[in-house]
Amino acid sequence: MDYKILENRRIFQEFFRVDRVTLVHDCFNGKPLEVVRYHLERPEVVAVILENTDRGTIVMVEQFRFSSVKTSKTNGWTLEIIGGLIDHDETPEACGKRESLEESGYRVKDLEYLTAFYPSFGVSDELVHLYYGQVTDQDKVEAGGGLAHEHEDLRVLEIPTEELLAKTFTGELTDAKSMIALLWLGLKKQQARARP
Known part of the structure; x- marks a missing residue:
């Protein structure tokens, strides 16, 4: 199973950061799926x-x-x-x-x-x-x-x-x-x- 990031765009940055990510990932049925996800970047x-x-x-x-x-x-x-x-x-x-x-x-x-x-x-x-x-x-x-x-x-x-x-x-x-x-x-x- 693999994935590939097509676009990663920072849409917010203050105390934390939010990215809008377009990616393709493998599915369990063997076919690829392109999706848009929002990612909240936080420190540990x-x-x-x-x-x-x-x-x-x-x-x-x-x-x-x-x-x-x-x-x-x-x-x-x-x-x-x-x-x-x-x-x-x-x-x-x-x-x-x-x-x-x-x-x-x-x-x-x-x-x-x-x-x-x-x-x-x-x-x-x-x-x-x-x-x-x-x-x-x-x-x-x-x-x-x-x-x-x-x-x-x-x-x-x-x-x-x-x-x-x-x-x-x-x-x-x-x-x-x-x-x-x-x-x-x-x-x-x-x-x-x-x-x-």
Whole structure:
């Protein structure tokens, strides 16, 4: 199976970029198909599920996300794990540690790499690198809440792990990266309980 780009035209460029791409790709029936696709070019991002082992909680942030206003039950306010854009000169792990401190105020020492995934590759090339980290109350060294110069306004919440896991099944939690991370954590805890 192969493809060929016939035309790639940038139609929008500000914080992100949008291209109008005309291409031909092979089909499963063996015939070629010419299509027009719109591509949202986004930088890679990191997401961190941060567990406070002293409290048995997950560190979450609440913030306003305009893109969810039309369909959100919470009028655009979302509950999410920590995350952010990877700077050009940093590794995903370094970004995860930086974002954890900026958003939650916790200094995380070690992050466990879980996976990377495309949240919406039907339209975008954004790649999310997912990590897990543990902190204790002693690791809280700043207030968190995001960076003012990035126009971030985050409320830091610590929610009991089991309560948050339940929210993934009731529709209260709708952020995909957070759901993936929490389902991973729930499975990990279930496997730990099953071990003799």
